[in-house]
Amino acid sequence: MQLDDIISAVKSAHDSRTPLRIRGAGSKDFYGGLLAGEVLDVSGHRGIVAYEPTELYITAKCGTPLDEIEAALAENGQMLAFEPPLFGGATVGGCVAAGLSGPRRQQAGAVRDFVLGVKLVDGTGQMLNFGGQVMKNVAGYDVSRLIAGSLGTLGVIAEVTLKVLPRPVAETTLVFDCDATEAIRRLNEWGGQPLPVSASFWHDGQLWLRLSGARAAVEAATAKLGGNPTVNPEKHWISIREQTHSAFAASPLWRLAVPSTAPGLDLDGLRAIEWGGALRWYAGAVDGDHAAVRAAATRLGGHAVLYRAPESLRCLEGAFTPLPPALLALHRRLKKAFDPAGILNPGRLYAEF
Amino acid sequence: MANMAQNDNNDICIDLATLERRLRLFLPPHCLLLGEEDLRPYECDGLTAYREMPLAVCLPETEAQVIDILRTCHSLGVPVVARGAGTGLSGGAMPHAQGVVLSLARFNKILRVDRDARLAVVQPGVRNLAVSEAAAPFGLYYAPDPSSQIACTLGGNVAENSGGVHCLKYGLTVHNVLRIRVVSIEGEVFEIGSEAPDAAGYDLLALLIGSEGMLGVVTEVTVKLVPKPELAQVVMASFGDVAKAGEAVAAIIAAGIIPAGLEMMDKAATAAVEPFVKAGYDMNAEAILLCESDGTPEEVAEEIARVTEVLNAAGASDIRVSQSEAERLRFWAGRKAAFPAVGRITPDYYCMDGTIPRKRLAEMLSAIAAMESKYGLRCANVFHAGDGNLHPLIMYDASQPGNWERAEAFGAEILELSVALGGSITGEHGVGIEKINQMCVQYATPEIEAFHRVKAAFDETGLLNPGKAVPSLHRCAEYGRMHVHHGDVKFPELERF
Numbered sequence: 092m093q094l095d096d097i098i099s100a101v102k103s104a105h106d107s108r109t110p111l112r113i114r115g116a117g118s119k120d121f122y123g124g125l126l127a128g129e130v131l132d133v134s135g136h137r138g139i140v141a142y143e144p145t146e147l148y149i150t151a152k153c154g155t156p157l158d159e160i161e162a163a164l165a166e167n168g169q170m171l172a173f174e175p176p177l178f179g180g181a182t183v184g185g186c187v188a189a190g191l192s193g194p195r196r197q198q199a200g201a202v203r204d205f206v207l208g209v210k211l212v213d214g215t216g217q218m219l220n221f222g223g224q225v226m227k228n229v230a231g232y233d234v235s236r237l238i239a240g241s242l243g244t245l246g247v248i249a250e251v252t253l254k255v256l257p258r259p260v261a262e263t264t265l266v267f268d269c270d271a272t273e274a275i276r277r278l279n280e281w282g283g284q285p286l287p288v289s290a291s292f293w294h295d296g297q298l299w300l301r302l303s304g305a306r307a308a309v310e311a312a313t314a315k316l317g318g319n320p321t322v323n324p325e326k327h328w329i330s331i332r333e334q335t336h337s338a339f340a341a342s343p344l345w346r347l348a349v350p351s352t353a354p355g356l357d358l359d360g361l362r363a364i365e366w367g368g369a370l371r372w373y374a375g376a377v378d379g380d381h382a383a384v385r386a387a388a389t390r391l392g393g394h395a396v397l398y399r400a401p402e403s404l405r406c407l408e409g410a411f412t413p414l415p416p417a418l419l420a421l422h423r424r425l426k427k428a429f430d431p432a433g434i435l436n437p438g439r440l441y442a443e444f
Numbered sequence: 445m446a447n448m449a450q451n452d453n454n455d456i457c458i459d460l461a462t463l464e465r466r467l468r469l470f471l472p473p474h475c476l477l478l479g480e481e482d483l484r485p486y487e488c489d490g491l492t493a494y495r496e497m498p499l500a501v502c503l504p505e506t507e508a509q510v511i512d513i514l515r516t517c518h519s520l521g522v523p524v525v526a527r528g529a530g531t532g533l534s535g536g537a538m539p540h541a542q543g544v545v546l547s548l549a550r551f552n553k554i555l556r557v558d559r560d561a562r563l564a565v566v567q568p569g570v571r572n573l574a575v576s577e578a579a580a581p582f583g584l585y586y587a588p589d590p591s592s593q594i595a596c597t598l599g600g601n602v603a604e605n606s607g608g609v610h611c612l613k614y615g616l617t618v619h620n621v622l623r624i625r626v627v628s629i630e631g632e633v634f635e636i637g638s639e640a641p642d643a644a645g646y647d648l649l650a651l652l653i654g655s656e657g658m659l660g661v662v663t664e665v666t667v668k669l670v671p672k673p674e675l676a677q678v679v680m681a682s683f684g685d686v687a688k689a690g691e692a693v694a695a696i697i698a699a700g701i702i703p704a705g706l707e708m709m710d711k712a713a714t715a716a717v718e719p720f721v722k723a724g725y726d727m728n729a730e731a732i733l734l735c736e737s738d739g740t741p742e743e744v745a746e747e748i749a750r751v752t753e754v755l756n757a758a759g760a761s762d763i764r765v766s767q768s769e770a771e772r773l774r775f776w777a778g779r780k781a782a783f784p785a786v787g788r789i790t791p792d793y794y795c796m797d798g799t800i801p802r803k804r805l806a807e808m809l810s811a812i813a814a815m816e817s818k819y820g821l822r823c824a825n826v827f828h829a830g831d832g833n834l835h836p837l838i839m840y841d842a843s844q845p846g847n848w849e850r851a852e853a854f855g856a857e858i859l860e861l862s863v864a865l866g867g868s869i870t871g872e873h874g875v876g877i878e879k880i881n882q883m884c885v886q887y888a889t890p891e892i893e894a895f896h897r898v899k900a901a902f903d904e905t906g907l908l909n910p911g912k913a914v915p916s917l918h919r920c921a922e923y924g925r926m927h928v929h930h931g932d933v934k935f936p937e938l939e940r941f
Contacts, residue, residue: 257702
C-alpha cells in the first residue's frame with residue numbers, strides 16, 4: 092500500500108466510521124490494548140527517503156524495516172541511540188508509534204528524544220507535516236514528539252525523521268555478583284558520576300554493566316569499577332533488547348517504570364532491572380492481584396504496564412496504568428483533534444478512546 | 445472549530461473595575477500591580493521593539509492564587525500572559541492590551557535537590573543558573589544553558605524549550621525536564637511526566653515544552669541533573685573562509701565526534717567582541733570555530749587530538765587549545781558576550797534565530813551579506829554550528845526613521861530563507877509575536893489548523909497568550925497577499941520543501 096492508498100483508505104474509513112487497525116510488521120501486536128478494526132497494512136510504504144550522516148538525521152517511510160535503517164547507519168558508523176527492539180522485522184513507523192526504547196535509553200534518551208519530524212495522515216485522511224530535519228526547531232507545538240508512543244491513535248505515521256548518533260568507539264561489559272537491592276544502590280551511585288555507562292541489566296544475582304565511549308574513558312572506568320569482564324557480550328545485550336533472554340520468559344509479564352532510586356517493591360516475581368534502576372520487570376500470575384502491582388508502582392511515583400499477557404487478562408485489566416480523570420479528558424480532546432471520528436486504533440492505548 | 449482560539453483577540457474590551465474587584469478578593473495588595481507607573485516595566489520582554497501595556501500585573505505567591513487568577517480571568521474572558529524573567533527574545537511575554545500579566549517571579553524556591561536520583565524540583569521563577577549552583581556541591585548540574593542563564597527562569601525555559609551552547613550533546617529543555625505541574629486556564633491542575641521514565645499516556649510533556657504559555661501555566665518543574673564532567677577543554681580554530689569553517693563542522697561530525705559545544709563566529713562578530721572581551725580571537729580570520737570537549741581527562745585528550753587533526757585537514761589557518769580553565773572561560777567569554785558586544789557598537793540590534801542544515805551555512809552567509817547591502821544595515825553572525833542554529837545580529841538605529849522597518853524586513857528575509865533551505869524560523873527563541881508571520885511560511889494551512897485544534901484541546905476560549913506562536917489563518921492570508929502584492933515569490937531558484 093502506497094501513501095495515496097493509505098490516505099484514501101483513511102478517508103473512506105472516516106466517512107464510513109470504520110475502525111482501522113494500523114499495522115507495520117505486526118511485531119508488537121502483543122503490546123497495548125486489544126486489536127480492533129480492519130487491518131490497514133502500511134508495510135508497503137517503505138524505503139529510506141534521505142540519510143545525511145553529517146547532518147545526523149535519517150528520514151524513512153513508515154514501513155521501512157528497522158534492520159534496513161540500522162544497516163544503512165552502520166555503514167557510516169552511526170546508530171539509533173535509543174536502541175529499539177527489532178522484534179524480527181519491526182518497522183520504523185511501528186517503532187515510533189509504540190515508543191519502546193532499548194537498553195541505552197537511560198543514557199541516550201527515549202524514542203521521542205530522537206524524533207525530529209513526522210508526516211502524519213490524520214483521522215480524516217489529511218496529510219500533516221510536523222517538525223523537520225534540523226536538530227532545533229521550536230516553531231509550533233511539538234506534535235512530532237507527541238506522536239511517539241501514541242500507538243497510532245492520533246494518526247498514521249507516513250514518514251519519520253530521526254536524529255542519529257555516532258557509534259561509540261569502544262565498548263566493554265562488566266559483570267558483578269550482587270542482589271537486587273545492592274544493584275539498585277550501585278547503579279544510582281554510578282549514575283551520579285561521570286562514567287560512560289550505556290546500559291545495565293540485573294537478573295538472578297548478576298549485574299551486567301555496559302560501558303561505551305572513547306577508548307580512554309571506557310578503560311579508565313573499567314579500571315575504576317572492577318567487576319569481571321566478559322567475552323562476546325554483544326549477544327547478551329541483543330537478547331535483552333529483543334527480550335529473548337530468559338528473564339523475560341513470563342506471562343503475564345509486568346513492566347514497571349519507577350524512579351531509579353525506588354527501593355525494592357513489595358512484590359514477588361522480580362525478573363530483571365534495567366535503565367539504571369528505573370525499569371523493573373516482574374512475572375505476575377494470571378489470577379494474581381493485578382491492582383496491587385499497579386498500586387505498588389504508583390506509590391513510588393511510577394507506572395506499570397501489563398506488557399505480555401493472555402488476551403483475556405489484557406482485556407480485563409487494560410495494558411496501561413489508568414489516567415486520572417482530568418488527564419483522561421485531555422487525552423480524549425487531543426484524540427478528537429486528530430481523529431474526530433475515533434477510527435484509528437481505537438482502544439489500543441486506552442479502552443476509553 | 446476553535447474560532448475563539450484562532451481569534452487574535454484584539455477586539456475585546458474588559459471592565460477593569462470588575463477585574464480589579466474580583467482579583468482583590470484573594471490577592472493581597474502587594475500581589476497586584478495597577479496603574480501606568482507600576483505596569484511600565486512589564487510592557488515588553490527581551491524583544492523591546494514590540495511593546496504593549498497590560499491592564500494589570502498579578503504576582504501570585506501560591507499555586508492556589510494562580511488557580512484563582514486563572515479561574516477569574518476565565519470567567520471574565522480576560523487574556524492571560526504568563527511571564528518569567530522577561531528575557532525572551534521573541535515577544536512571547538509581551539502583554540495583551542486587554543489582559544493580565546501573570547508573573548511567576550515569586551515562585552523562586554528550589555524545593556528539592558536529590559543527589560541520588562539526580563534531579564531537582566524547582567518553582568518556575570527559579571533562575572536557570574541557580575539550579576546548577578544548587579546542584580554543584582553534589583558534582584551535578586543542569587545542562588541547558590541559554591546565554592541568558594544568569595537571569596532567565598526555568599518556567600520561561602519550559603515555555604520556550606530553550607537551548608544553549610551545549611545542546612548538541614546534552615539536548616534542549618525537552619530532553620532535560622522530567623515532570624511539570626501545570627494549571628489550565630480553567631484552574632485545573634495537571635501533573636505531566638514523572639520521575640519515572642516514559643509516563644503513561646500521550647507525551648504531553650513534549651507538547652507543553654515549547655508551547656509558549658499557550659496551553660497552561662507551569663507552577664513546578666522537575667529537571668534532570670547530570671554529573672559534571674571532570675574536565676572540559678576548548679579548541680579554537682581560525683579559517684580564512686567561512687565555507688571552509690562550515691565544512692570543518694561537517695567533518696567533525698563525520699569523524700564520529702559529538703562535541704560538548706561547537707560554535708562559530710564570523711569576522712563581524714569577532715571584531716565586535718575582541719575589543720570588549722579580549723578573548724584573544726584571531727582578528728584576521730573570516731570565521732573562528734570553538735569546539736569543546738568534556739569528560740574524563742583521558743577522554744578529553746583523545747577527543748582533542750582527533751578534533752585537531754580534523755580541523756587541520758579541513759584547512760584551519762590557526763589552532764589553539766585552551767591550556768587552563770581560565771583560558772577556556774576566556775575563549776567562551778567572547779562567544780557568550782557576543783550580544784552585548786554588538787550592543788556596544790550599534791544603538792540597537794535585532795537578533796534572529798533560524799536553523800538550517802549545516803551544509804547550507806555558506807549559502808546562508810553569502811545571502812546575508814547580499815541582504816546587508818540590500819537593506820543598508822550591517823549584520824554580525826554567531827552560530828550554534830553543531831546544531832545548525834544561526835543568530836544573525838542585525839544592527840540598526842531605532843532613532844532613525846525607517847531603520848527598524850528595514851531591520852524587520854531583513855530579519856524576515858533571513859527567516860524565510862531558513863525555511864527555504866530546509867530549516868526552521870526558530871531554533872530556541874520561540875515564535876512569540878515576532879515570527880508570527882513567518883509561521884505562515886513554515887507551515888501550510890492544515891498544520892496551522894491542527895495547531896489550533898491542539899490549542900483548543902487545552903484552552904478552548906483562547907485566553908492564554910492570545911495572538912502569539914500560532915497565527916490565525918486570516919493573518920496568514922493577509923501576509924500571503926502582501927507578499928504577492930510586493931512582487932515575486934522569494935528565492936524562486938530554490939527548491940521548496
